[in-house]
Amino acid sequence: MEVLTPEEMSAIDRRAAEAGPFDGYHLMRNAGAVAAAEILVRFADAAGFDVLCGPGNNGGDGYVVARLLAERGLDVRLLAAVPPRKGSDAARAADDCPLAARPLDAFRPAPDRIVVDALFGAGLSRPVSGAEAAAIAGVAAAGARVVALDLPSGISSDSGQVMGAAFDAALTVTFFRKKPGHLLYPGRARCGETVLADIGIAGALLEAAGTTLWENLPALWRSALPTAGPDTHKYNRGHVAVFSGGPTSTGAARLAARAAARSGAGAVTLLSPASALMVNAMHLTAIMLRRAETVTEVEQFLADRRPAAIVLGPGFGVGDWVRTLALLLLRQAAAERGGLVLDADAISAFAANPGELFDAARGETAPPLVLTPHEGEFARLFPDLAEREGSKIVRARRAAERAGGVMVLKGADTVIASPDGRAAINGNGTAFLATAGSGDVLAGIIAGLLAQGMPAFEASCAGVWLHAEAARLFGPGLIAEDLPELLPEVLAGLID
Template sequence: MTPDSMARVDVAAARSGLDSFGLMLRAGEAVAAAALRRFPGALRFLVLCGPGNNGGDGYVTASALSRAGATVLLHGLAESSALKGDAARAQSLCGLPVLSLDRFAPLKGDVVIDALFGAGLTRDLPEAARVLIRTVRDAGLPVIAVDLPSGIDGATGEIRGDAFEAVSTVTFMTRKPGHILLPGRLHCGALEVFDIGIPRRIVEAEARALWINGPGIWNGHARALSAQDHKYRRGHVTVFSGPYAATGAARLSADAALKAGAGIVTLASPADALAINAAHVTAVMLARIDTASDLSAWLSDARRSTFVLGPGFGDLDRARRFAVMVAEVGRRLVLDADGISAFKASADQLRGLFEAHAPRLVVTPHEGEFLRLFPDIAADQGLGKVGKALSAAKALGGIVVYKGGDTVIASPDGRAAIEENAPATLATAGSGDVLAGIIGARLANGMPAFEAACAGVYQHGQAAISAGHGLTAEDLAAHILVDG
């Protein structure tokens, strides 16, 4: 859930009759329990409390730790008189003296509990908080963050000036985008999610259609294998090859599509690359497609349902022409690499070509390609990665797979998923070509475009995990599991 959604949950919970202070008590006590479990031998717990409800959680935490027999020093960013509502009540009931931040003097063996700002931060940290973060970092003290390390924007994962680097983060009810998106994810350490007693019906009523990517998104859309299957029933993927000196990327896509479950895959090759491609493929079929006339004849067979265009393609003008032809006959298309570059700043043209009741276009841009295709959206500093991907999907009328270590899959209907299990080993040449092929296979199997993209991204990450260190793009296809 986004921080805004979680704030609505808190309001709805109070309106339903739940005691908001009771929720704060459970949150703070959960943090205290986590701290004692993780650091039973701490010299002292230094609890840093901010001016809002995150600070209120901190005051409850400090009180619970003290009752458990731990030594606690409490530091407040705001004067007690400035606190309001549940935070003020938590501070008054705590009973411990509140020291100013300028009296913060850490010792070896201390553990810091960060309850300054949490997930609701939307502005840069004040200088006093930045100084405190630098002091803790220089002292090398472990930090437990309440909700989210202070300095991380809960909606975008971005760093607001500086941020604590926690060994553990305790959050409540659900994860927030800042826990999953980079660079915030790298600051959270081990993440624990505690149910503090808000009914699920209230959480679901206020939630956006935002998920951690996983099989629950597409399980109901996966077509089971059948003894009655034949290759065309499992779907035909056509992958366009580049010229003779740039054929490898398309072969990676084609091989991945076949391994990911397409019934038949054809490499559509220009004449000058036929011999090279023929020397490298066996189960992947080969067809000569040089001209628009060649493609028109190929498209006359309706069983050729799904296309991958862009990996190593090279000729941007021809890429545009081919994409238009695929669109005009109602086929599904995964647009990657040079296919994306061919439509620089022309997302509206793609929308006009592929606009339909159900999306049938998937684009898979990395950061630079996203900037080329959606320059205005990429330049919007008010949007995080999820917001940019959703805005792009709406502008495109198709599915956007905004790649990276925190890939976001977005649909024009407002659904989005964030991939959290893609290992850093995927940062290797050709990895994106493999992903395009996997998504193409899922589309050819008959999955709706959003679910196909989510499944493809997940399979891609799982294949990389299976391949282990030192993987190359060629290794990925061999580790693809069709059941994801």
């Protein structure tokens, strides 16, 4: 589940070649062999194969693929704009390939032939132009299927952004570990099916890399997932408090409250203004209800019930009151609580003075803070970071460090970042989550896990994965109310 930057992958490649048992050229041959095998499994009936090779190691992999496909008696055309550097592993691969390379600018793709993209892979450092860009455009116009080696050429390995022009692959075969470009959009969509292949690099080399970026999979946080023992009771499963908006905007808070309960919290209380008490009461059963519309009432509730986690923001409204509450909650002693989740309006309310929120979050007694913005809310709180092009990972990490809390930067490729630099990219997101109230449910799930003692980063990662998995389980027709009811099934699979 580790995700490596191009620099980290290059360093591991070098150490692997030095440590053996495979030198650099044999690792290249292994990569080409695995890629050729994956191609034959899926596309052996193609009319032919056009292998496009660049001058670097990605091109070297392509020369190996071309040779192996030709040895099977298949129709293979080899094309290259620039030959490999003399003395390099790629040059050895080219010398071992019996096919003569044609000029890339003579390439004429056909819809019944497979294009093997070995132009740049993850090593791209500049926008694609010239003959390579023309080849990409020609392939798209012809409707030819593409198999990318390592990463579709034209996709930034760091950010997943298109650099000038990029292939749209049906299959991407990458090696050892994924790169950010495989998981971040639009790169993720351009990869098609992604196969992660073992080419003989020892996993122990990861320790020296010191990676702090992962794909968000259960193995990352499963050991911290709370489970109930035979002597468990509701009070040691944690109490979650969720603040409700006014009488016409109560639904978001109830979604968060139900999600907190379904994710395992022992008790959930909805804190409501007096004007919304009856509206909320009509919809609540296991979730408790309490009036809280003044500082005194909130402080009294905190003293009486000592909630383990709190959600503020869904459907609450933007104004002085939400800011007052957020700062009040951040001033409370953290010993009894798992954390504070700020979502939606509680984020936007600090747009004029985000530093006020960040300073409070760094207070000695402040509870762990989790912020769950979508891109629009993120831009309100971090306008300078939102304006920068580049990696979503970098933006989320910088925001987490500045805010002093875990950042859940939502989207199809949600990134979870901790102030200490750890980050994860979620890979099981689905378009079914693009429905009103979905984010409110996510805030409640995270709070429910926090209340049970899960650390903030792990709770956020787990919450994002569980949220998406529940949506995938339901499928078309999903509405936000469905999500909490699917959590028991998803959690049961993990716990069993």
